[in-house]
Amino acid sequence: MPEAMDWLVGGVREIVQEGGTEEEITARVAERMKPALEVPDLLSSDQLLVKQGGFTLNRIHIEPDESFSIGAGIWDVGQTTPIHDHGTWGVIGIYRGMEKEENFRREGAWVMEGSVRIVTDGFRLARPGDVFVCCTTDQDVHRVSCASDEPVVGIHIYGGDLAKISRLKYDLNTGAVTVFHTGWDYARTS
Numbered sequence: 001m002p003e004a005m006d007w008l009v010g011g012v013r014e015i016v017q018e019g020g021t022e023e024e025i026t027a028r029v030a031e032r033m034k035p036a037l038e039v040p041d042l043l044s045s046d047q048l049l050v051k052q053g054g055f056t057l058n059r060i061h062i063e064p065d066e067s068f069s070i071g072a073g074i075w076d077v078g079q080t081t082p083i084h085d086h087g088t089w090g091v092i093g094i095y096r097g098m099e100k101e102e103n104f105r106r107e108g109a110w111v112m113e114g115s116v117r118i119v120t121d122g123f124r125l126a127r128p129g130d131v132f133v134c135c136t137t138d139q140d141v142h143r144v145s146c147a148s149d150e151p152v153v154g155i156h157i158y159g160g161d162l163a164k165i166s167r168l169k170y171d172l173n174t175g176a177v178t179v180f181h182t183g184w185d186y187a188r189t190s
């Protein structure tokens with residue numbers, strides 16, 4: 001693993017072990033990520049591999065106790081995710097390209113099936129070097145698209161092993177909620 005990524009993994013481990021509220025943890029993880037994004041070889045060439053079709057989330061590191069995970073998210077030109085949540089906190093830093101992140105608010109009771117009302121809650125454009133908290137467990141619904149004419153590559157850090165978390169997709173028009181799971185692309189041991 002490139003040295004800068006090792007440094008990032010070690011830093012996130014210390015932050016997570018020290019603990020605190022999700023707001024405190026995500027703020028500190030975001031601070032740790034900023035300098036790492038300036039390192040040109042933060043990602044190895046295999047961590048930048050894009051799969052054919054769909055969104056790529058290349059596994060970089062899963063902490064053995066599953067307290068956090070790090071992946072490289074690659075959204076190709078024109079790609080937009082469904083509106084989704086994560087079931088945990090998350091921090092994203094942009095490495096290449098530009099990303100649009102639209103936030104949504106869930107209204108009413110939290111459900112795992114059926115439907116729920118969601119409303120738009122602003123958006124942001126993120127460029128290389130930008131780091132933002134994409135989610136906390138309570139404020140967690142967004143839709144991400146590539147906003148550049150090259151694929152957008154982001155470092156994604158989540159407060160668990162994302163592949164093991166039951167997550168929800170939302171239909172903005174009908175409010176329909178669907179459970180889904182994402183796997184890691186490019187399983188790498190660390």
Ligand SMILES: [Fe+2]
Binds near residue numbers: 084134142
């Ligand atoms: Fe997301």
